[in-house]
Amino acid sequence: xxxxxxxxxxTWTKEEDHLLRQCIEKYGEGKWRQIxxxxxxxxxxxxxxxRWLNYLRPNIKRGELTQDEVDLLLRLHKLLGNRWSLIxxxxxxxxxxxxxxYWNTHFTGKTPASKQEVMEAxxxxxxxxxxxxxxxxxxxxSSPWLLGRRLSTSTSPDLSAIxxxxxxxxxxxxxxxxxxxxxxxxxxxxxxxxxxLEKGKTGCISECAEDLIRSLWVEDxxxxxxxxxETSLEEGSIGWNDDFFSDFNFWDTLLVEEELV
DNA sequence: AATCAATTCAACCGCAGGGCC
DNA sequence: AGGCCCTGCGGTTGAATTGAT
Numbered sequence: 001x002x003x004x005x006x007x008x009x010x011t012w013t014k015e016e017d018h019l020l021r022q023c024i025e026k027y028g029e030g031k032w033r034q035i036x037x038x039x040x041x042x043x044x045x046x047x048x049x050x051r052w053l054n055y056l057r058p059n060i061k062r063g064e065l066t067q068d069e070v071d072l073l074l075r076l077h078k079l080l081g082n083r084w085s086l087i088x089x090x091x092x093x094x095x096x097x098x099x100x101x102y103w104n105t106h107f108t109g110k111t112p113a114s115k116q117e118v119m120e121a122x123x124x125x126x127x128x129x130x131x132x133x134x135x136x137x138x139x140x141x142s143s144p145w146l147l148g149r150r151l152s153t154s155t156s157p158d159l160s161a162i163x164x165x166x167x168x169x170x171x172x173x174x175x176x177x178x179x180x181x182x183x184x185x186x187x188x189x190x191x192x193x194x195x196x197l198e199k200g201k202t203g204c205i206s207e208c209a210e211d212l213i214r215s216l217w218v219e220d221x222x223x224x225x226x227x228x229x230e231t232s233l234e235e236g237s238i239g240w241n242d243d244f245f246s247d248f249n250f251w252d253t254l255l256v257e258e259e260l261v
Numbered sequence: 262a263a264t265c266a267a268t269t270c271a272a273c274c275g276c277a278g279g280g281c282c
Numbered sequence: 283a284g285g286c287c288c289t290g291c292g293g294t295t296g297a298a299t300t301g302a303t
Contacts, residue, residue, distance in 0.1 A: 011271070011297075033288070049289080050272065085291060100292075101270050 008042045012051055016041055020048055021056050054097045061093030065102055073099060077107075 008016075023039035029052070032045035041048065054060075065073065069091050076087045084096035084103075091099065 009273075030289090044273095045288085046274085046290095047272075053290095054271070082292065096291075097271075104293095105269065 007044050007047075009047070012043075012055075016043065017051070017056060020051060024052060024056075050097075054095045057095075059093055060095060065091075065094070069094070073103070077103065 012020075019039045019041055020035070020043075023035055023041075027035075027038060032049045035041075035048045036043050036045060039048070043051075072090060073087060076090055080086050082100075082103075084100045088094050088096040088099045
């Protein structure tokens with residue numbers, strides 16, 4: 001065998017980490033194919049990318065997730081399913097791998113009882129939610145998201161009313177719910193929804209789902225707009241990016257079973 | 262102290278999607 | 283249109299660590 005071609009596997013050494021970090025600092029992220037050559041590493045590009053993204057990248061937060069992070073994780077997973085990269089985007093400093101590992105450790109299989117306890121303690125509203133893989137989703141033409149990608153206070157709903165709690169139950173307070181109301185999804189998806197309606201499987205947005213969406217809007221998205229920091233909503237910054245909204249289909253989330261409420 | 266079981270998490274693998282030719 | 287290449291993602295594996303006996 002040619003030793004030059006033999007790729008190393010397994011745990012990374014400090015020397016390898018150092019070489020990779022130096023290389024990326026010099027040439028920048030991306031071009032992963034060239035990274036092993038430039039860094040003088042006998043690692044495949046995937047391995048280099050993974051090591052950087054999950055371990056060496058600056059600002060990576062290590063250690064146990066905080067209560068807030070766990071709460072957010074639970075809510076986002078309820079909405080997005082196993083879309084770890086999207087979920088991680090909402091948890092600054094956390095990697096998709098971290099989130100996935102945490103979920104698999106704490107909320108799957110081996111300890112079903114404890115999982116149920118945690119879920120019930122933290123999510124008293126829902127008992128059974130059908131999580132379906134998100135599909136592309138479109139906003140109504142009048143949606144503020146389409147009237148200039150970035151929300152401004154002039155296109156957002158009555159935020160002062162939200163803060164005052166005076167209209168907390170009104171759908172008008174949340175542009176996402178507004179969008180759902182006036183959905184103009186592509187024909188294919190409308191057809192499938194129509195079929196569901198015909199079957200009587202689902203007829204309306206449940207209160208639970210509406211609450212969940214509203215809470216995401218009020219607690220997570222709206223405050224970013226409220227501070228007037230426009231850069232906080234730039235694409236890809238912390239997860240509410242183009243990808244999120246193009247991949248995310250609230251309709252799927254809303255296809256909940258009757259037992260929900 | 263030694264052994265075994267359980268748990269954690271870094272890393273690998275295979276696949277899908279997008280861009281380019 | 284189709285093939286190739288690259289990147290990114292999610293599922294899975296297995297080594298390392300921790301806890302129990």
